[in-house]
Amino acid sequence: MKPKQVLLPRSLLLSFLLLLSCCAELPQGERAGAGDAGDPLEPMNRRVYDNNYFLDRLLVRPLAELYRATVPPGLRDRLSGILSNMKEPVVFANDVLQGDFDKAGITAERFGINTTIGVGGMWDFANEWDLPQQTGDFGQTLASWGVDEGPYLFLPFFGPSNFRDALGFGIDFAMSPWQYVAYFQGGPESLIQYEAAYIGTDSLLRREKYIETVDALRAGSLDPYAKVRSAYRQHRRAQLGVAQKEDLSKIGN
16 A cells, blocks of 8 residues: 555544544533633633643653753753654745745754754754744645634644544545655554654654643643643734734733
8 A cells, every 4th residue: 555545644644533533522511601702612611721731730741851850951952853843844934835935945954954054953054054944834825725723622642622623634644755665664553663663753852842831831721721821812813914903902811
């Protein structure tokens, strides 16, 4: 079986499962309270948030703290740079799909420089040469095509999102070339090992990076869920170039 016949359905299935997990029918007693703040699935989202928070407290945050305590900052920077460089082909593809060829050109230059001179992305020479990292994911691409974001979602393990970005997540995964390389090199077993290593490492590095940020969002708030929701929306609107309409200081306190 050809790789594209295996990998593309897997990625699309991931998107479908993420959406399906957030489309479950709300209990009768909770429907009346749903729908506030553009969050019609709020009762279910809050349950997912609570489960994620429990897992984070029990396992993810302690692992991130252990990683920070045992791995020197220089090595953490090198690992982060490698993963960031691996994402550049997907950023490039989405910049092209959005018709933003200036950003696509910068991303292509960045990838070429950092992959070669930067030794696989361990050092970001491109940024020092006025080629800053660009943003580009399929959720943004859908937004540029006029697709509405849909209801706010809090996804199991992955955290805050919406219908459009949850779908885009799976498409981005399908667009990444590295899984195809892994499949060609060692077949399905190699692919599974790559996926586990990549997702696990990327999640750990991101959690370590945002330990203080997440703590600050949760601290001193009567409603951490609402505060996280607001912070996500502001961050996402900034990426999309949409004017921010919510004041974080007034939500969730």
